[in-house]
Amino acid sequence: MFGDSTTVDVVTFILAAAATLAGGFGVVMARNPVHSALSLVGTLFGIAVLFIAQEAHFLAAVQVIVYAGAIVVLFLFVIMLLGVDREEDLAPESLPGQRIAAAVLAALGLLAVVGYQVVDSLSITGASAVSGSASADDNISGIAESLFSRYVFAFEVTSVLLVIAVVGAVVLARRHRDVGGAR
Amino acid sequence: MTVEPSAYLMVGAVLFTIGAVGLLVRRNALVMFMCVELMLNAVNLTFVTFARHFDDIGGQVIVLFVLVVAAAEVVVGLGIILAIMRRRPGANADDITLLKG
16 A cells, blocks of 8 residues: 555545535535535545545445435435525534634644644554454454454444444334324 | 654544543533534544554554444444433433433
8 A cells, every 4th residue: 555556545544534625614614404414425435435544444444334324415415404504504503612612622623633643643552452463454354353352242232322322213103192292 | 754653643632632521511402412522533543643653553454443332432422312202302412311319
């Protein structure tokens, strides 16, 4: 990856990063929630490209399938179902000076993080790999091996969490006709 | 000229900041959820960058868990929004003040 095709790497990174950040701005700036959701797709695809550029091929596929496929469609479905796909007036602020305060805080935090990264330049820990190498040729089998050996308990807990989420969504979304009016 | 890991980390930091500002500034509950997704994706990108930098597949496994938790969170969150909308129209988070003292 770092051999002769470095120019391709740089161009890919710049394009994907631009798509990611432009999508992020689109989500925040768009007045129409549908446009926000579509901008979110741009961000998610940009992130997927950045995953591929970092040899996380399996995660890139999962990112596109789960995020861009399922989650954004779920968002759009709810937007359409609720009929909130009309333009929102962004002008009035509920708290005076709220936006300026948010922007200043965000700029300070970002400056701290980026500055720390530039100064420290990634020599944070001397930790060595504990769960296998992250090389490109055995990406999927490496993830599988790690997932089903070292992280198998977390994996099982995750499945329990998914079941709870499904039950919770059903309970939240169904109408309670007979239990004392709408709830 | 290669792409340094810190470049990926900066993209992640900027994306996280955009998401955080959006969460603070926007009032549409659905857009706020999308901003949370932005922040989660920024963290995922950081995890993958460190997974490559330290040559440790554990970072990628964690991203998988984050994806699952994000999916569950979106499902429950949208269910809550649906339940709220059924009682009152509009997706403005500032209107939901029943618990205000």
